Amino acid sequence: MATTPTRLLIHGASGRMGQALLRLAAGQPEQFQAVAAVTRRSPAQRVVEGVPHFAASELAGVPAFDVAIDFSLPEGFDPILALCVERGVPLVSGTTGISPAQQQALEQAAARIPLVWATNFSLGVAVLAELVERAAGALAGWDVDIVESHHIHKKDAPSGTALTLGQAAGSAGADVHYASLRAGDIVGEHTVQFAGIGERIELTHRATHRDIFVRGALHVAQRLAGRAPGLYRVRDLLD
Structure with missing residues (x-):
């Protein structure tokens, strides 16, 4: 039975994640249709490969969409959140560095629309977080350490993903310690170590390509459409 593609608004379309979202969505036309791409500055072309482009100042004029996916900057977060609330449509956001006031606004908006805000959209990391929580609850009193490795250009440490795992x-009651490594072109590796007397458990996720985060965001967007209002986690939308 044919299904209607999920209509996407890509906010932050000129960034690395935005460009990858447009590319991967275009490769799955039976599932996704990018109906608007929003960039910080006025676009050089109004239509690129069939997708209308808009400046952030023109956000109110974008066509109807089913879900917005936002990978922009903190200063762009408030307008896209407000637009989604106004139109009553879901928002998937991976914008980092939002303020406590913006976090509070997001939580308030979740009473009106379905929302996902995450530091990492890898489906594997979502499963890892669930395993970590279960292990921490079952291994009370064990030492818990998170070691994360990224490329040399990543400045924040520990990573947002490490903090989410923590x-x-x-x-579950664990006291967590962190260690960070910056080397070469590592996309992202996270190991959560549980150490007891005479035994140790290690749970590890390794990312080898950044497209995993884009695929995860598209997966979440498709499953968020039609949900009841609320603040969801990636792990809530795995099925």
């Missing part, structure tokens, strides 16, 4: 362990 929150998963901490929610």
Whole structure:
């Protein structure tokens, strides 16, 4: 039975993630249709490979869409959140560096629309977080350490993903310690180590290509459409 493609608004379309979203969505026309690409500055072309482009200042004039995917900057977060609330459509955001006030606005908006805000859209990392939480709950009193490795240009440490994994362990009562490595062109590796007396468990995720984050965001967007309002995690939308 044929299904209608999910209509996407790509916010932050000129960035690395935005460009990858447009590329991968175009490769799955039976599942996705990018109906608008929004960039910070006025676009050089109004239509690129069939996708209408808009400047951030023109956001109110974008056509109807089913889900917005936002990988922009903190200053662009408020307008896209407000537009989604106004139109009553879901928002998937991976914009980092948002302020406590913006985080509070996101949580308030979740009473009106379905939302996902995440530091990492890898489906494997979502499963890892669930395993970490279960292990931390079952291994009370064990030492918990998270070691993360990234490329030499990544400045924040620990990574947002490491902190998310730490929150998963901490929610089960663990006291978490972190170590960060910056070397070469490593896309991202995270190991959560549980150490007891005479035994040790290691849970590891290795990313070898950045497209995994884009595929995860598209997966989440497709499954968020039609959901009840609320603040969802990636792991809530795996099925």
